[in-house]
Amino acid sequence: xxxxxxxxxxxxSYRDLLPMYAGLILFAIVGAISLNPEVEWLIFVFIVxxxxxxxxSAVISVQTIIRLINRLYTHEGYLSHVLPASDIELFLxxxxxAGIWTTTTFLSYVISLSIFVGLxxxxxxxxxxxxxxxxKQVLAYLQEQNALVxxxxxxxxxxxxxxxxIFYGMSLVLVAFSFVNTSYVKANKVFIGLMVYILINFxxxxxxxxxxxxxxxxxxxxxxxxxxxxxxxDFVYYLVAGLGLFSLTLWLNRNKLELN
Amino acid sequence: MDQFTSTQPIYLQIMDLxxxxxxxxxxxxxxxxxxxxxLALRYQVNPNTVQRAxxxxxxxxxxxxxxxxxxxxxxxxxxxxSLRHTIVQEHVDQLTKVLVELEVSESECIQxxxxxxxxxKSHD
Amino acid sequence: MIEVKNVSKRYKNTNALDxxxxxxxxxxxxxxxxxNGSGKTTLIKILNGLLRDFDGEIKIDGKDIGVETKAMISYxxxxxxxxxxxxxxxxxxxxxxxxxxxxxxxxxxxxxKLKLDPKQKLKTMSKGMKERFHLAFVMARKAHIYIxxxxxxxxxxxxxxxxxxxxxxxxxxxxxVILSTHIISEIEQIFDSVLFLKEGQLVLNDQVEELRTKHQxxxxxxxxxxxxx
Numbered sequence: 001x002x003x004x005x006x007x008x009x010x011x012x013s014y015r016d017l018l019p020m021y022a023g024l025i026l027f028a029i030v031g032a033i034s035l036n037p038e039v040e041w042l043i044f045v046f047i048v049x050x051x052x053x054x055x056x057s058a059v060i061s062v063q064t065i066i067r068l069i070n071r072l073y074t075h076e077g078y079l080s081h082v083l084p085a086s087d088i089e090l091f092l093x094x095x096x097x098a099g100i101w102t103t104t105t106f107l108s109y110v111i112s113l114s115i116f117v118g119l120x121x122x123x124x125x126x127x128x129x130x131x132x133x134x135x136k137q138v139l140a141y142l143q144e145q146n147a148l149v150x151x152x153x154x155x156x157x158x159x160x161x162x163x164x165x166i167f168y169g170m171s172l173v174l175v176a177f178s179f180v181n182t183s184y185v186k187a188n189k190v191f192i193g194l195m196v197y198i199l200i201n202f203x204x205x206x207x208x209x210x211x212x213x214x215x216x217x218x219x220x221x222x223x224x225x226x227x228x229x230x231x232x233x234d235f236v237y238y239l240v241a242g243l244g245l246f247s248l249t250l251w252l253n254r255n256k257l258e259l260n
Numbered sequence: 261m262d263q264f265t266s267t268q269p270i271y272l273q274i275m276d277l278x279x280x281x282x283x284x285x286x287x288x289x290x291x292x293x294x295x296x297x298x299l300a301l302r303y304q305v306n307p308n309t310v311q312r313a314x315x316x317x318x319x320x321x322x323x324x325x326x327x328x329x330x331x332x333x334x335x336x337x338x339x340x341x342s343l344r345h346t347i348v349q350e351h352v353d354q355l356t357k358v359l360v361e362l363e364v365s366e367s368e369c370i371q372x373x374x375x376x377x378x379x380x381k382s383h384d
Numbered sequence: 385m386i387e388v389k390n391v392s393k394r395y396k397n398t399n400a401l402d403x404x405x406x407x408x409x410x411x412x413x414x415x416x417x418x419x420n421g422s423g424k425t426t427l428i429k430i431l432n433g434l435l436r437d438f439d440g441e442i443k444i445d446g447k448d449i450g451v452e453t454k455a456m457i458s459y460x461x462x463x464x465x466x467x468x469x470x471x472x473x474x475x476x477x478x479x480x481x482x483x484x485x486x487x488x489x490x491x492x493x494x495x496x497k498l499k500l501d502p503k504q505k506l507k508t509m510s511k512g513m514k515e516r517f518h519l520a521f522v523m524a525r526k527a528h529i530y531i532x533x534x535x536x537x538x539x540x541x542x543x544x545x546x547x548x549x550x551x552x553x554x555x556x557x558x559x560x561v562i563l564s565t566h567i568i569s570e571i572e573q574i575f576d577s578v579l580f581l582k583e584g585q586l587v588l589n590d591q592v593e594e595l596r597t598k599h600q601x602x603x604x605x606x607x608x609x610x611x612x613x
Contacts, residue, residue: 086451267602307555
């Protein structure tokens with residue numbers, strides 16, 4: 001049942017995302033073509049698209065997630081909550097779907113950024129000719145330090161962190177939505193939902209930085225040092241927070257009312 | 261509730277409708293009756309109501325059920341004749357009661373009936 | 385099949401439901417009647433598991449309300465529950481996946497009878513078409529219990545007849561149909577029994593034919609009498 005729920009959640013939302021990803025890539029292409037290094041500072045060429053695309057990706061993610069969860073509480077909720085699935089399966093499916101879309105959005109971001117950098121570089125090869133020696137030095141250094149392998153390792157190591165953060169983040173969104181749709185809240189749902197999210201997030205993050213004070217990853221030149229104990233604690237912290245919030249979501253839904 | 265009155269149970273009214281079909285020979289002995297479902301759809305009523313009407317008709321011997329096939333009009337000419345007689349009698353009683361009260365003579369009454377029949381047949 | 389014992393749903397100022405008890409069996413078509421605000425919708429939501437917080441006990445086929453009872457019930461709410469982007473094919477895939485009792489052939493027949501196009505998206509349909517669309521899907525399941533909330537409200541006589549025919553055509557002695565409505569006169573002849581809800585209380589629970597004989601009125605007339613202020 002869980003797989004079926006995820007499948008249908010994906011089917012319901014993918015048609016909204018594809019045009020947005022296309023838009024992202026278009027934005028990257030247009031940006032690459034229109035950004036003129038003679039007029040702007042060189043730094044602009046990389047900061048603006050980097051942040052521009054990042055913000056666009058973040059907006060896409062947030063919008064997708066909100067639409068996904070909202071379907072539980074609009075008229076479509078009359079279908080979702082009546083399906084022969086437990087609450088746990090229903091909400092877990094939303095979390096996993098959100099995780100999948102967050103990841104695909106992040107990948108589109110990376111792809112768009114690469115397209116931008118690649119296209120821009122291709123169009124302005126003269127720049128690279130100018131800085132040829134410096135670029136060659138950097139590349140040699142990276143190769144010497146096995147940068148690619150290092151990068152792959154970093155990705156793998158941050159994977160559990162990434163997943164637990166999605167779990168935590170999504171559980172928090174579910175709590176906000178669930179709370180706003182109970183009999184406790186009658187008006188200003190968007191505002192209250194946002195406040196609940198910000199408040200709980202603030203408390204949990206603060207607690208984290210007070211309890212777990214050291215960074216667990218430090219980078220010294222090309223050497224990456226990982227404090228595994230801190231890493232583990234941080235992971236467990238967010239896992240526990242996520243589970244707590246997920247349980248809270250389940251509890252709140254016992255008290256909920258449907259809205260038309 | 262277009263064709264049914266509100267005061268009498270519907271199953272009785274359905275019984276009445278089916279009896280009329282039989283008396284008029286639109287449904288002949290050994291003819292198969294429509295299924296419960298078909299009747300329920302035709303009259304737009306609950307199937308249980310139809311079931312009850314048919315059970316009652318079975319009980320009085322007008323209809324019999326063959327488990328696997330369905331329900332049939334009984335080959336009971338005597339019963340049908342007596343039912344026909346009863347219903348005709350009821351209507352005639354009512355008519356004569358009114359006309360006698362109006363001091364209409366028997367021959368005037370019969371004349372009126374003849375004319376009414378002629379009128380009706382010309383409409384068909 | 386459905387046992388409701390002393391069920392109440394209390395809010396601060398009012399009782400949406402007040403000590404309601406009744407039992408319903410398979411093979412019946414039951415009318416759940418009452419004016420707006422009488423507790424019909426609350427009761428229906430509780431039976432469907434949309435409202436979990438209530439006093440009293442409910443057993444459906446001996447089970448508490450949960451995943452198993454949800455699988456037994458085919459529910460037609462008074463709102464459209466499919467997304468606007470969906471068409472018949474997508475909705476069919478969804479129902480096929482989620483409900484083992486879904487009958488694709490029956491859906492096909494119903495779509496034909498109700499004159500619906502499986503390729504048409506909901507957002508391009510008229511209000512009446514959307515309602516027929518949802519009815520088709522709910523009736524295409526071979527469920528133990530059908531709960532229809534105001535299926536004929538605000539619908540023209542031709543459509544109403546179509547809907548009643550669909551319900552009657554689908555009837556089987558192993559299923560229970562609960563139909564909630566405030567328009568009684570046009571459909572009272574399809575009920576076996578009726579439940580009258582007034583301000584959260586069950587004021588009447590009886591077989592329809594008995595009521596007609598006893599009170600010498602139609603159910604509609606009886607209803608108006610019971611609910612006149």
